[in-house]
Every structure is written in structure tokens, then in C-alpha cells.
Amino acid sequence: MSSSSYSFSPQQAGLSSGVGGPSGRAHDDALWGAFASAQTAAEFCRSWLSLQCVQVVDVHSAMLLLEQDSGTFVPAAVWPSAQTDVTYLAPAAQQCLSERRGMLLPGQPGAPVIVAYPVELDGRVHGAVVLDVAERSEEALQAVLRQLHWGIGWIETLFLRRQGLDDAQTLERARAALDIQAVAAEHARLEPLAMALVNDLASRFGCDRVSLGIDRQGRARLLAISHSAFFEKKSQFVTALENAMDEALDQRRSVAFPIIDEEANGIAIAHRDFAAARAVCSVVLSSRGVGVGVLTFERDDGRSFDAEEVRTFEAVSTLLGPVLDDRIERHRWFAGRLVDQLRAWWAHFKDSRRPAFRVGVVLALLLVLGVFSLDGEYRVSARAVVEGEVQRAAVAPFDGFLREAPVRAGFVVKQGQVLATLDDRDLLVERQRWLSEREQHQGRYRDALAKHERANANVSLAQMQEAESQLALVDEKLARASIVAPFDGVVVSGDLSQLLGSPVEQGKLLFELAPLDAYRVILKVDDRDIGDVRVGQSGSLVLTGLTGEVLDFEVRNLSMAEPEDGRNVFRVEAQLARSDLKLRPGMEGVGKIKVGEQTYAWIWTHRLTDWLRMQAWTWLP
Incomplete structure (x- = not known):
């Protein structure tokens, strides 16, 4: 029990001093003085039981049972003296504790009545008081029960004070543990954390030295000593200190020397050898049920560590264990993990x-x-685009203006179908002009022949032939004013529907057409893989629009490189094995060219190894 003082006055207790002569009052005053000056719980209980027996009068013997930390009930006070045999009161006390009520029981011969009353607080029984009293009336016995009921309030106060003291101590331990954890959390690396931690613990708990050791393969290794930047790892002092840490780490419990409690302290042989004239206490830091380190506290001033300080150290170690474990994991190299x-x-x-x-x-x-060890088929992957095997361009045959454009890109057309028509009104006017000139020159030619003017006839004939040539040229342009499809196919590019009436220049590209039954595949191979590609190699292609069908192809040509999306790619032309597919130019997918057999390890890692070789070549001198 706590050693706090329990001082009060008789008036506070609500009990009157005994009546009688001067000797009775002097005796009562002595009891009240002892009760008021009680410094320990044992003194408090003895003086309280004596006062109860004096107030009740005619008490042969009495016993106060209180619960201990282990959950058992032991006598806290016996009256009239500590040597009085009160074992015969035990059955009454046990019955009172089990039934949790005040009761009057018949006693042994010569002990007519036993009065028992429980000590109950917050619905829990903490003990009982049992009195062996002289025989008296029923009313007097009820008065005895009331007297005990009022007097037990002071025992309840004892428990409340003790509980309040325990709560305050627990709160203080928690506050200290949280403050120290905050100090540890400020450091991300293990060494600064260890040094800050031991320095703070030494100052906070008034220790001459605090050391931190961490577990290395089942052995404690000293990491930091408070107020010491360096220490000799092979010194005799460090070896003795690590042995003491090992002793606590092996037992997974706190060890103190001088020993506080034989049962709770554990073996302290290494601590005894290390301590000499000092006081030493070691606590284990655990994380996930495994000891990760040990904190050792030392004092040289002769003061031993008490149980409350050890509990505080253990509360600190409970919070520091996971933090230290995390820093140790960060500190270790990959090989160690x-x-x-x-x-x-x-x-x-x-x-x-x-x-x-x-x-x-x-x-x-x-x-x-x-x-x-096993070989697999190595294939070079590349983005693929379907193009027409033959692409025909439809261009403007002469300078003119666009009159009609009934088709545009994506239209499927038949051979001879009109794609676009140029305005031919100027050509018709020009044709009429050349027809007129030809008629005029033909008339002059006939007149010259009739007059036998040979020179004029030759001139007119030449002019007439010129007009006929110009007329043939105009007729050819009129015939080509309608641009028609050269074969059955699909319009790959070209949309003139928004340009009707606009001028077009001779040779301007108007449309591109591709046949519907002849296609080729363009594979865009990365330059890292082009060295493995050869003409004649086969492969497979899956198009985005035909994911359920795998198309076979054969490489026909390796073209030049061109930049694309910041990469250097090569155009590789391939011929599809089938021509009966419903393909459209511009369809995209992924093609894979079969190169040969390699081990699966090489297939999956060769790009990485090639990149590493290139980086080594770039950076090495």
C-alpha cells in the first residue's frame, strides 16, 4: 500500500469520542491521534479497527480483511493485538464476502455474536470487517451494523486515494513515455535517434548514465551511451555492459540491481557483476513480440531504482520498441535484410x-x-499498320475549278465511277472558238486553192491544222474533266466536299485509292530490334478491329528509318498470307516477327542487359 499520509480529525470522521472517565477519554484521544497521524496504510487500518472496536464496545476480537493485488483477501488489521488468534472468524468473513451484505452470525461458545460487514466500492467487494461482540439486543446489534457502515466509508476513502494515486502515476508514466517518443520521432536515422534518446532519458530520470543496445543475431550490441560521442567497443566496461543487456534480453524482462522484488526481478548475475557499487536497471524494448533492444540505466549516488521507476521505464520501452525497430530496418543494408x-x-x-x-x-x-535452361520462341514485337498493296493517286488534269465531288475518304468505288468533276464551261467556249477559227482557215484555204495562190493556200492549211490541234487538246481536257476511279477499291484520302467552286492546280492530289483485295503490312520496328529482323522471316499479326483472328505474314523488305514519337523506327514491309479478309487500309495492331529460339531468361532480360551495356559504354572512360 502507499505510504501517503492519512490525516483527519474526529469531527471529520463523524464519530464521537468515547464517554467515560478521564482514563477512557485519554485512551480515545490516543487512538484518534494514531488514526490522524497514520503514515502508512497498515497504520491506518490498525487505528481504524481500534476506533471501531472502542465505538462498538464489548468487542472480544476483530479482523479487517482487504484484497491484495493478487486477488486474495488477507488480514490488514487484527484487534486487540496482531498476535490474537482470529481464525475462527474466517468462516463468517468468507460468507460475508460471498453474499456481499452485512450479517449477524452465531459465534462459538463464549462468543455469542459475530458481526460481519463487507467493504464494497463501485459494485466490487474489496474486503470485510468481522467483529466478535458480546451478546446484546437486536436493536443494539443493528446499531453495530450502522456503526460499521459509516466507519467503512473511511476504508473506501483509502481505496479511492490509492486508486487516485495509481491513476496519477499511470498518467505521469504515459506523459513521460509520449514525451520521449516525440524526441525519438524527430530523427530519421538510427545513430542520431539513439544519442538523443539516451541523453534525454539520463536528464529526465536523474541517471548518471543511460545506454542503448540493439539486438544483433541474438546478442546485444552497444549503440549509444549518454553524453559520450565515442566509446571503445572492445573495452572491459562495454563487454560487461553488453553482458548485462544480454541477461535482460534473454529473459525478456526487466532486471534491476539491487533487487527490488525477487519474483518479478529475474536473474541478475551479470547486473550484479556490472553494477559493483552502482544501481543498475535494464528494460527490454520489444516490437511485434520480439526484443529489438535494451535500455540500461545507471546511478552512482547510492539511490536504488524503485518499482515505480521500473514501471515508468517499461512504459517508455513499450512505445520506443516499434520506433527503434523501424529505424533499425531503415539502417540495415539490403544484404542484411x-x-x-x-x-x-x-x-x-x-x-x-x-x-x-x-x-x-x-x-x-x-x-x-x-x-x-528451356528455350522458347523469340519474337520481335512492333506496331503494325495495314496499307493497300497498290495505291493510285487521282490528280487534277489541268487548272480549273471544282464543280462536283460526290465521294470522299472511306467510300468504296467501282472502276469508272466519277470521283470529282471540274468546271468545263471555259473549255466549251474555247472549243467553239477553235471550231470557228478552223472553219475560217478552211475557207481561206479553199479560196487560195481556187485562185491558185499556192503560198496563201499553204499558210491557211497550216493555220487550219493548228486550230485542229488546239481543238483536239480542248476535247482531251473535256474528256478528262470527270475524274474517275481506275479500279474497284476504297478512297484512302481526299475530301473535296467543302471545296466546291474553289480553283485547283494541275497535278494537285485530289484522292488516293487502294484496292480491296491486295494489302501489305507496315511494321514499325524499334532500332534496338532491327538487327534481328531479316527478309523472309515469318510472323503473326493481330489487328485491333479483328482481335479474334491471328494473321500470318512474311517480311518482304526493310526500309529506311524514320523518327516517330521521339524514337527511331524502321519501316518493315510484310506480305499477308491471306487475301480473303475484310480489311481496310489504316487498320492498326501489333505484329510479332519470329526471329529464333532463345532461353526464356534471355528473352525477358535482353533489353535490360542491352541498356546496361549501352550505359556502361556511354559513361565508362
């Missing part, structure tokens, strides 16, 4: 209770061996 993981896998593999794990490991090993 990999070794730990491999060690854990090996332990699982040897465990006969994990047959599924063994089967999984064996299958994984077989898969890895297959990847590095």
Missing part, C-alpha cells in the same frame, strides 16, 4: 509442419531452372 529473410525461409523449409511451403519452394526452384 535478405539474409534474415533467407534464414526465415530456411527455417520454414525445415519445419515438418509446413509441407505446402516445401512444395512451393521446390516448384519455384524448378520454375527458375526452367527459365534459365
